[in-house]
Amino acid sequence: NAGVTQTPKFQVLKTGQSMTLQCAQDMNHEYMSWYRQDPGMGLRLIHYSVGAGITDQGEVPNGYNVSRSTTEDFPLRLLSAAPSQTSVYFCASRSPGALGTDTQYFGPGTRLTVL
Amino acid sequence: AQSVAQPEDQVNVAEGNPLTVKCTYSVSGNPYLFWYVQYPNRGLQFLLKYITGDNLVKGSYGFEAEFNKSQTSFHLKKPSALVSDSALYFCAVRDPYSGAGSYQLTFGKGTKLSVIP
Numbered sequence: 001n002a003g004v005t006q007t008p009k010f011q012v013l014k015t016g017q018s019m020t021l022q023c024a025q026d027m028n029h030e031y032m033s034w035y036r037q038d039p040g041m042g043l044r045l046i047h048y049s050v051g052a053g054i055t056d057q058g059e060v061p062n063g064y065n066v067s068r069s070t071t072e073d074f075p076l077r078l079l080s081a082a083p084s085q086t087s088v089y090f091c092a093s094r095s096p097g098a099l100g101t102d103t104q105y106f107g108p109g110t111r112l113t114v115l
Numbered sequence: 116a117q118s119v120a121q122p123e124d125q126v127n128v129a130e131g132n133p134l135t136v137k138c139t140y141s142v143s144g145n146p147y148l149f150w151y152v153q154y155p156n157r158g159l160q161f162l163l164k165y166i167t168g169d170n171l172v173k174g175s176y177g178f179e180a181e182f183n184k185s186q187t188s189f190h191l192k193k194p195s196a197l198v199s200d201s202a203l204y205f206c207a208v209r210d211p212y213s214g215a216g217s218y219q220l221t222f223g224k225g226t227k228l229s230v231i232p
Contacts, residue, residue, distance in 0.1 A: 033219075
């Protein structure tokens with residue numbers, strides 16, 4: 001198992017550009033999510049999905065779109081990049097177990113800089 | 116709403132000494148609690164979790180954590196710190212009975228642990 005993979009590892013954008021951060025998992029997990037990590041802020045949830053075709057907003061969804069057409073993939077789209085979106089982005093997946101004994105697995109992250 | 120507080124931005128400890136990284140939480144129901152570790156330029160790695168049962172939970176790399184319901188705390192501990200334990204540690208909580216939010220993990224802001232040789 002590769003676990004949770006993310007591409008690219010690094011990206012530099014200009015203000016106003018759009019791009020898609022890719023996330024894939026091979027563990028057949030139903031639940032996937034996107035977080036951003038900023039210094040002193042911890043991890044904040046952007047969007048999440050509880051299964052193919054089902055997505056919902058997290059704590060900081062503005063400026064981002066997601067879709068979930070397959071169990072494996074959960075791309076995050078930046079519609080019009082802004083300097084405030086400079087951050088490290090993490091994708092995670094989880095399979096709900098009995099009594100919620102699930103563990104969330106994280107990808108290696110994408111470091112995004114918006115100029 | 117659920118929340119997590121990690122009151123210390125940084126903890127310094129000498130190698131071989133015991134370490135504690137503090138975490139307190141707030142949920143409306145019974146919490147599911149987690150600790151994750153992040154090494155530089157890496158993703159988060161799962162350390163341990165409390166779901167139910169024994170209040171003392173043992174995890175990876177010799178770490179353990181104690182769930183204290185009356186103090187709403189879930190402090191991470193290790194009897195003897197190693198230099199290789201130096202990393203960023205995150206506490207997280209999930210309230211499985213919070214309806215639409217029950218799927219979501221809420222993270223603390225993280226505590227940087229530095230183990231001094």
